[in-house]
Amino acid sequence: MSAQLMEPLISPHRALSAQAMAYASVGNVAVGFDILGHSVAGAGDRAVVRRIDEPVVRIAAIHGRVTNLPLDAASNTAGAALMSLRRALGLRHGFEVELHKGIALGSGMGGSAASCVAALVAANALLERPLPREALYGFALDGEQVASGSRHGDNLGPMLLGGLVLSTRDRLLRLSVPEAWHCALVHPHVVLETRQARAVLAQGFDLHDVVAQHANLALFLTGCQRGDAELVREGLKDVLVEPRRSPLVPGFARVKQAALDHGALGASISGAGPSMFGWYERREDAERAAAAMAAAFASEGLASDVLVSPINGPAAALVDEEQAA
Amino acid sequence: MSAQLMEPLISPHRALSAQAMAYASVGNVAVGFDILGHSVAGAGDRAVVRRIDEPVVRIAAIHGRVTNLPLDAASNTAGAALMSLRRALGLRHGFEVELHKGIALGSGMGGSAASCVAALVAANALLERPLPREALYGFALDGEQVASGSRHGDNLGPMLLGGLVLSTRDRLLRLSVPEAWHCALVHPHVVLETRQARAVLAQGFDLHDVVAQHANLALFLTGCQRGDAELVREGLKDVLVEPRRSPLVPGFARVKQAALDHGALGASISGAGPSMFGWYERREDAERAAAAMAAAFASEGLASDVLVSPINGPAAALVDEEQAA
Known part of the structure; x- marks a missing residue:
């Protein structure tokens, strides 16, 4: 698993579809409003991402604990993050995303961040040259902004790196x-x-x-x-x-x-x-x-x-x- | 010197008079308003403290870069700190203090804190059982309050322990x-x-x-x-x-x-x-x-x-x- 994570097999099968799980997190951790968080085992959101020929990002479906989320990609945290990734890397292909929500929204456990991170980690595995985890942070912030109206990374950081993470405007530090x-x-x-x-x-x-x-x-x-x-x-x-x-x-x-x-x-x-x-x-x-x-x-x-x-x-x-x- | 600092000789001569130097400090250190500071070599205040029979604290004289400071002990940072020390330990004897100011007041280099710490360190050496440095912190805060109107320890901490120190309301951490x-x-x-x-x-x-x-x-x-x-x-x-x-x-x-x-x-x-x-x-x-x-x-x-x-x-x-x- 972890070897795959670092350098995914670019088999034809892998290259067309990937799935990733992002775990819940405790945000703020009392003393680090908007900047500290740690990940939590036992609950998470799963994203299935498929590479598609059309140059768009599409939310195909949302299953699980939350289903009334926007399917319009630009209004969806995972969709917005992948749109940002496409733009930044100048990708010609698009992505289709299916979300399986294991974290309730409005729970304070990073429900929106988890979908965003799961989608990014899955999409990243489909790239010809996958980026290091830290490099996904900016795209994740773009997604989080859609959900909460603010670019705070206290849930994103721990989901991307695991453990207790300091997430500032432009860097992650475990x-x-x-x-x-x-x-x-x-x-x-x-x-x-x-x-x-x-x-x-x-x-x-x-x-x-x-x-x-x-x-x-x-x-x-x-x-x-x-x-x-x-x-x-x-x-x-x-x-x-x-x-x-x-x-x-x-x-x-x-x-x-x-x-x-x-x-x-x-x-x-x-x-x-x-x-x-x-x-x-x-x-x-x-x-x-x-x-x-x-x-x-x-x-x-x-x-x-x-x-x-x-x-x-x-x-x-x-x-x-x-x-x- | 450092052995003396830990366990002063209680010779009759030592027991009646001691001198101490407290160095300047950089307060706040930009990101730790009122809680972070570090000491600075090259400038400091010196205090000569004598043990006296009367149960009072007296400021005998102030020399050096600042001389227009209150001689009334309760209004003087060093005096107030020693009064607090006397009260807390229930000392029967008093102290007479002579201050030699090497740090300008209103400079942002901890001028008031230095007099306070120098006096405490000298007086502490005259006690039958000198206290550890950290235990002087509360008395130093009492002195600092007289000078600035606020109990902040960002200069006191580094003067007491040296180096970069975190000084919270009730503890010092180097x-x-x-x-x-x-x-x-x-x-x-x-x-x-x-x-x-x-x-x-x-x-x-x-x-x-x-x-x-x-x-x-x-x-x-x-x-x-x-x-x-x-x-x-x-x-x-x-x-x-x-x-x-x-x-x-x-x-x-x-x-x-x-x-x-x-x-x-x-x-x-x-x-x-x-x-x-x-x-x-x-x-x-x-x-x-x-x-x-x-x-x-x-x-x-x-x-x-x-x-x-x-x-x-x-x-x-x-x-x-x-x-x-």
Whole structure:
């Protein structure tokens, strides 16, 4: 699989169709609004991309957890990303895309980003000279912009590279995290539109809070790099965005408390919400916390999905056709 | 010296009087407003502290570059810090302090912090059980608050520990930086009051700029830790505070350009200004840049002092009495 990923076989069969899976992600990670995220095993979007002779990008179908997405390529995150790829490389051929959504939209788990990344990784495998992963980032940002109205890469970066990734305007940087650390990610069945979650951020931020968040980010990054759980515990606190968004998440306080009660290094809203996450030093703690967080959402009358994953989650990958069937 | 620093000799002579030097520092370091700073060799404040029987703190005299500072202990940064130390430890004896100012006030080089740290390090050496350096931080913050009206430790941290330090509300963390990296620090002879420089920051900050600064901080910290000059070059840019403060620094644009023209990893205002600094991979570059920056200030009619120092500058240290004389 990974050898194929680096240098795909250009057999006639491979060259005409490829499939890729991009995994969910925790966006923002409390202290890195729009720039930090990590991938999460266990849920993802799959894209089947076919090379077509017409010089266009076409969304053939959307299956799975979300089906009411635009089929017009320019309005679809995966379509827009592939259009951007075609333009930049001056490709003569086009692409036809079929999306299999495993991540709910409006969940805060990077649903739009995953379709975009899966389509790019599959299309890239069909190129005569596939690009390195980092080179797909710009096209992915073009796709993400269509979905959310903003060029933020905090979900795209971890999906492209795997693990915890810093995604700035024009670069990706994978950050080291101890292998044993896990996250609990709980998605309550209620939709929170990214645009709505952004509206509460329109008003300016006080210098005092900006500085406190800077300090938290610095502690968090240094802690991750040194594998120092206590530094991460001090830093993994969102004093900037969480206070404004938490009223949008039903049961926020209870769910956060449930996450913290199981020894979390920190807990907050994933991406624009309503999903919430906690970080843990051990998988067992993450599992217990996930159950407690789901129970807290249930006490608000909300069913939820639960994922437990290493922080060093998987990167998007090509999928064998048989495997995907 | 360093053995003395860890465990001072409690000879009758040592126990009654000690002297310490605290060095200048670059505050904020462009991306870490109020939380990042590094010490700078070549300029500092010296404090002579004597143990007295009366249960008070007294400022006996202030010599050197600044003499019009309050002699009332509670209004003086060094005095307030020692009062806080006395209270916290329940000391029966008092301290008498003599300050020798080598750093100009209102220069952006940590003039008030240096007096405070020098006095604490000297007084600490007179205690029966001297505290570790980190334990002096809270008292130093109490002193800094008297001078600037805000509990920020970006100058105190590097003065206490040396080098590049992250100073949060309640902890210090020394960060690694390649030994070869140097800074050029140029202080034009014009005073900029810290309180005035803070007034321009009263209005709220836009989310877009906050996110850009977060990204820069993350690139900078990761670059320092990895010794990756290109990451630091990308990150060492202040998009938050510098745009508001640069109009207060005469010749800002020219001086910054002079700093960048010599291969700077980045250049900005030191602390609240008007001093400006640049970071360089080699000492020679920092030396050339410092001369060019001083020339740029001169073209505005301003004389200036120039310092070139490793980013890993010195920590405050006890000074032999003969050496200080």
